[in-house]
Amino acid sequence: MQVTETLNEGLKRGYQITLPASELDAKVNEKLAEAQPEVEMKGFRKGKVPMALLKKQFGPRIIGEAMQEAIDGAMTDHFEKSGDKPAMQPDVQMVDGETWSEGDDVVVTMSYEALPEIPEVDLKAISLEKMVVKAEDEAVEDALKNLAESAQDFEAKDGAAEDGDQVVMDFVGKVDGEAFEGGSAEDYPLVLGSNSFIPGFEEQLVGAKAGEEKAVNVKFPEEYGAEHLAGKDAVFDCTIKEVKAPKAAEIDDELAKKYGADDLAALKAQVAERLEAEYSGAARAVMKRGLLDELDKAVSFELPPSLVEAEAKQIAHQLWHEDNPEVHDHNHGEIETTEEHTKLAERRVRLGLLLAELGQKAEVEVTDAEMTQAIMNQARQYPGQERQFFEFVQQNQQMQQQLRAPIFEDKVVDYVFELATVSEKEVSKEELQKAVEELEQE
Structure with missing residues (x-):
């Protein structure tokens, strides 16, 4: 097996892989020899079918399997030795595939874009601000009024x-x-x-x-x-x-008991705790954006063009559907990407690669329990069809990845939060709300 480099420009790689006919023939004979003891054929006892007859009967199919295994093995060996990680599935083409015949060398070309080297980031040098909002009496009273109306x-x-x-x-x-x-x-x-x-x-x-x-x-x-x-x-x-x-129900101990609290004071405490949990979730989203901004400024490296192009197309497609909510299918013309789409795609790809690298080094993993919970949360959107949704996800690797990716990202973000310097700043509910609205506008 011979592997020859044909392209090495930036992240683009190209190779020609040659499998000599003699090696392919040896591999075919090896596979036939392995199968021979179990083969039965009319006129021969089990395991006694001549090799020549086996080759005539099963040769074409075995040649295809041997060829695929040899090429796959050469690719695996190449990536192990080079340390390259392809950004997307490598493009593999057989040279002279239409004219190839048994006895010829097998020549294929392989091209891909390698993932870049990710520079080290001093996470401890990152400074972040965490907005803290206390549940004010007025907010608690408003929440209690809503509960009373619900219990009307x-x-x-x-x-x-x-x-x-x-x-x-x-x-x-x-x-x-x-x-x-x-x-x-x-x-x-x-x-x-x-x-x-x-x-x-x-x-x-x-x-x-x-x-x-x-x-x-x-x-x-x-x-x-x-x-x-x-x-x-x-x-x-x-x-x-x-x-x-x-x-509306009276705001008293009886209302509290309807919601599982011992008395009104306990219900107020629960409401305050729930409100502060909501504020905390919103503040985390704001701080996460701040972290991503800091990481984006901290690193610079070459990006695989194919990943940027795919992400830009996805962004353009998503935004087009947001502007055309009446279209629920994908039976529309090609959507052109703009410079703005590409710029946003570059940021997302850069941060995605960086977070993946940080998560890998920190050995961050998504547990089975976390995946199950994510699937359950998604399944609730399909009442009465939860089981079918579970089975669909189990059989769909792409869907599993879509559910796993945000969990992994959030766990990496939490890991970085622990290492970064985080200072708390107490703000009003209105200030937090304004910060959240600014996120949604970006």
């Missing part, structure tokens, strides 16, 4: 039902004058504006009063779950029994 009850009222009121009613649904299964109920409490009934139903009960009978005319959606009702016109004969207005 309803009390009887006089007069017509308004949006947000609850009507207690009996109803019978009919299609073509016939009541249908599941279309009737008694003493049913319906909050107007909750959108819990089919479109157009609740709006027609606004203005209804206790004791009133009302016919509600609706049309079931075309995609309705019950096929025999989908797209059908229906009439619901409703008898309004009560109209109730919403009443």
